[in-house]
Amino acid sequence: MSHSFPLIATDVVQWQASHGRNHLPWQQTRDPYRVWLSEIMLQQTQVTTVLGYYDRFLQQFPDVASLAAAPEDDVMALWSGLGYYSRARNLHKCAKAVVAEHGGAFPQTAEVLATLPGIGRSTAAAIASFCFGERAAILDANVKRVLTRVLAYGEDLSSSRNEKMLWEVAEALLPTQDLHSTMPRYTQGLMDLGATVCLPRTPSCLVCPLQLKCRAAQQGNPQNYPVKTRKTKRSSQAWWLLVLRDAAGHVCLQRRPSSGGETGIWAGLFSPPVYASAQALEDGLAALNVTAMAREDWPAQLHVLTHRDLFLHPVVVDVAGVQPALGQGEQGWRWQSGADWPQLGLPAPVRKLLESL
DSSP states (O other): OOSOOOOOHHHHHHHHHHHSOOOSGGGGOOOHHHHHHHHHHHTTSOHHHHHHHHHHHHHHOOSHHHHHHSOHHHHHHHHTTSOOTHHHHHHHHHHHHHHHHHTTSOOSSHHHHTTSTTOOHHHHHHHHHHHHOOOOOOOOHHHHHHHHHHHTOOSBTTSHHHHHHHHHHHHHTSOOSSHHHHHHHHHHHHHHHHHHTSOSSSOOGGGOTTGGGOHHHHHTOGGGOSBOOOOOOOEEEEEEEEEEEOTTSOEEEEEOOOOSOSOSTTTTOEESOEESSHHHHHHHHHHSSOOEEEEEEOOOEEEEOSSEEEEEEEEEEEESSSSOOOOSSOTTEEEEOTTTGGGSOOOHHHHHHHHTO
């Protein structure tokens, strides 16, 4: 790639003003709390999904101090169903850090923002550019696609050296004047182009404001960019869920461990007890101090995660009595009423399962 590259900032800013997305609730503010909240929610999640969660979050936690003061269970319960739950735990940690280390005010530079939990380089730049007009580059998946196509940047982005070069170019392309108004529009404009025009498989080059400057469009091969050879291998896993239900309709749930790193599936959330095999569930059920009145083995349900297919096998067992004792080996198992469990942090498939009981 040559070191001369097209000047795109003015085109992006003008296009965003007239054709970009300008009506999303977090665009009508320069409050870093709201921008940060939207940025974290929008990671790997569609705008349409985020809108409802964003409103509910702000109703319960209107500012960073109220979020920092909240119990983690309340935060996880509100996040329930949005997925990628480490985001919620980091959101809570970040709010606490802003209050404890920064006097309750978000830092105003991308460099300092990036030191906070859950805020990477790109998110930090988004907050700094949207709220404070800082000249800082974002490089999320949409923006990588736009820039690698405009530049016909064919280096393999699975190499950190090549990604670092793209960061440098992204910074060089930033607006240089009137930053307080151009930086938010430019940053949003690149996101909007990637989300609505410069699509992965079917880019709408004819309506793109950068078409005449885009080297990939001129070469007729935008789908060839970006280049990333290292693909994440998918794996699959099967879980058996023991759904105990008592005579009054309580269900037995346990909190999944959040220790051992926060990468565990559903870490810190509530779910029916999980077993690695059908036999392990049988053994676990036999060891319980309960009388089974009825049992249903439900069909397996596929739950698709980013890098894993999770096959869930619910086994619903009706037991005698109301909230019977469960023996000694089941610490952390709790009977929850139909009024209580909807308020807990539940993974989406568990919520769906309990709603269909």
